[in-house]
Amino acid sequence: MAMIESNPPEGVRLTPQQLRNRRLRNIAIGVCVGLLAALFYAVTIVKLGPGVLRPEP
Amino acid sequence: MSLVTREQSISAAGVGDYAAGPLEYFSLLKPRVMSLVVFTALAGLLVAPVRVHPVIAFASLLSIAVGGGAAGALNMWWDADIDAIMSRTRNRPVPAGLVQPREALFFGLTLSLIAVLTLAVTANILAAGLLAFTIFFYVVIYTMWLKRSTPQNIVIGGAAGALPPVVGYAAATGSVTLDSLILFAIIFVWTPPHFWALALVKSGEYERAGVPMMPNVKGADRTRLEILLYTLALAAVALAPWPMGVGGRIYAALAIVAGVAMIHFSWRVYRTRDGARANRAAMQLFGFSILYLFLLFAALVVEHGFGLIGRFGL
Numbered sequence: 152m153a154m155i156e157s158n159p160p161e162g163v164r165l166t167p168q169q170l171r172n173r174r175l176r177n178i179a180i181g182v183c184v185g186l187l188a189a190l191f192y193a194v195t196i197v198k199l200g201p202g203v204l205r206p207e208p
Numbered sequence: 209m210s211l212v213t214r215e216q217s218i219s220a221a222g223v224g225d226y227a228a229g230p231l232e233y234f235s236l237l238k239p240r241v242m243s244l245v246v247f248t249a250l251a252g253l254l255v256a257p258v259r260v261h262p263v264i265a266f267a268s269l270l271s272i273a274v275g276g277g278a279a280g281a282l283n284m285w286w287d288a289d290i291d292a293i294m295s296r297t298r299n300r301p302v303p304a305g306l307v308q309p310r311e312a313l314f315f316g317l318t319l320s321l322i323a324v325l326t327l328a329v330t331a332n333i334l335a336a337g338l339l340a341f342t343i344f345f346y347v348v349i350y351t352m353w354l355k356r357s358t359p360q361n362i363v364i365g366g367a368a369g370a371l372p373p374v375v376g377y378a379a380a381t382g383s384v385t386l387d388s389l390i391l392f393a394i395i396f397v398w399t400p401p402h403f404w405a406l407a408l409v410k411s412g413e414y415e416r417a418g419v420p421m422m423p424n425v426k427g428a429d430r431t432r433l434e435i436l437l438y439t440l441a442l443a444a445v446a447l448a449p450w451p452m453g454v455g456g457r458i459y460a461a462l463a464i465v466a467g468v469a470m471i472h473f474s475w476r477v478y479r480t481r482d483g484a485r486a487n488r489a490a491m492q493l494f495g496f497s498i499l500y501l502f503l504l505f506a507a508l509v510v511e512h513g514f515g516l517i518g519r520f521g522l
Contacts, residue, residue, distance in 0.1 A: 176229065191329075193267075194330045
């Protein structure tokens, strides 16, 4: 147990540039997913037409 | 043991893994090609006899743009080996080592799926099917098969680049008619003189990369003759939208003037066969051919977008 604590397993270590690019990629993916959701919302409203806002008679 | 595992992990990660930012992924979409795809698809959408809600039109164009870009990413995945050889393409993200081939593959496949499904939901199944066919044709028929096997690669493969206006028209109407097929025909006939002009200058690079382009298979003189013949056909085909009512008088005037200019530049390529002047003539034709196609479709966009056809004597 003590051995593991003194030599923790080492995986891939990203450079600061790689970390920065990963953060930028994540932000870009988030923005794209958000815009896609907004687009689907707008398309849904357009396809449903004005009737969606009218109360049932 | 842990040291070996770590080294293996780092080796598996590679220098290029995690190296690319959003801009490198965006450049996988071939933005310049994508802009032409969007513009010609917009023309197809506007030429349609039915008006489409702006939100639906925007969503359709976005889907077509992303689908075209996804095809570009898949092309870069498959062609990374020959892209690394040619100066024009060696700085692309995959041969430059910024994006791993499998990343480009999954990026392209994911975007293809999203684009086709989005177009199916926002427009209709026919448009989505045509977009899927366009991606398939560009990636499988052109990139994987024709490009490395025949000098007719860009003639047949040009169908993929010619389909966006048909997809745009189908997104608006749910149909394919002669009106959209004539736009397809213009881009289809435009593609050979456009690419062969570039290939005349870059024939050495295509030769080294093992791509059988017309100049390094049939020779430069044969290519010049075919460029001239295709340009004559193009100038004639480009006039067709006018009598068909797809284009008005602005379109007709531009098609005539720009068509004469295209023939002029092609004739210069045909006559100028040696040295730097020959390369200059070829590059001038290459550059003008882009402007030519832009002018034709810009005329359609203006005439239909602003409702000029049938008004003011146009």
